[in-house]
Amino acid sequence: xxxxxxxxxDLILQEGANSTLRCNFSDSVNNLxxxxxxxxxxxxxxxxxxxxxxxxGRLSATTVATERYSLLYISSSQTTDSGVxxxxxxxxxxxxxxxFGKGTKLTVNP
Amino acid sequence: xxxxxxxxxxxxxxxxxxxxxxxxSQSGHNTVSWYQQALGQGPQFIFQxxxxxxxxxxxxxxxxxxxxxxxYSSELNVNALELDDSALYLCASSVGLAGRSYEQYFGPxxxxxxx
Numbered sequence: 001x002x003x004x005x006x007x008x009x010d011l012i013l014q015e016g017a018n019s020t021l022r023c024n025f026s027d028s029v030n031n032l033x034x035x036x037x038x039x040x041x042x043x044x045x046x047x048x049x050x051x052x053x054x055x056x057g058r059l060s061a062t063t064v065a066t067e068r069y070s071l072l073y074i075s076s077s078q079t080t081d082s083g084v085x086x087x088x089x090x091x092x093x094x095x096x097x098x099x100f101g102k103g104t105k106l107t108v109n110p
Numbered sequence: 111x112x113x114x115x116x117x118x119x120x121x122x123x124x125x126x127x128x129x130x131x132x133x134x135s136q137s138g139h140n141t142v143s144w145y146q147q148a149l150g151q152g153p154q155f156i157f158q159x160x161x162x163x164x165x166x167x168x169x170x171x172x173x174x175x176x177x178x179x180x181x182y183s184s185e186l187n188v189n190a191l192e193l194d195d196s197a198l199y200l201c202a203s204s205v206g207l208a209g210r211s212y213e214q215y216f217g218p219x220x221x222x223x224x225x
Contacts, residue, residue: 033213041147041198041219048213086152097143097166098202098214100152 023087
């Protein structure tokens with residue numbers, strides 16, 4: 001099946017810093033989503049981005065489907081950005097719906 | 111617009127018992143997917159239901175089964191519980207067409223503990 005790799009696994013920032021999270025995938029995809037999981041386990045939708053670039057406030061994402069990677073940018077980070085960020089993909093013709101990476105654990109210190 | 115809801119929030123069961131988890135999909139969504147998330151891991155796909163039929167299954171044994179109802183709500187049933195079944199169970203709903211689903215929206219999850 002498809003492999004989804006996220007990097008870095010852990011990231012520690014000072015408030016106000018910028019960061020880039022990466023997601024590599026091993027096959028063509030129909031869907032790609034970025035999520036933020038809060039400490040209570042809720043997965044919050046950040047972006048639905050099978051290709052192209054999107055922006056939402058301090059967050060933006062870019063997916064280059066032909067090169068099989070996606071990037072999530074967080075600018076001017078805040079302590080509330082802390083948590084685990086997941087990338088998840090759905091393959092073309094695959095039976096698994098949304099295969100998740102192992103996540104990037106982000107800690108933003110005040 | 112009501113989001114995805116799940117019940118119960120927490121559950122404690124004994125090894126060998128059976129459990130049923132419930133999920134109500136977001137208004138306008140016809141597809142429900144279930145995921146298992148062990149501590150420190152990413153969610154793993156269990157199965158998906160599209161218009162009351164199973165539409166894809168992950169690498170889980172047959173003791174994991176499900177249903178989708180005409181109102182698109184869904185149940186996840188797990189028989190003969192094992193200690194390794196302890197996890198957060200997440201339900202997601204989406205608008206689907208035959209063969210694929212679009213953006214998925216997740217409920218808050220049910221935390222199952224098997225002792």
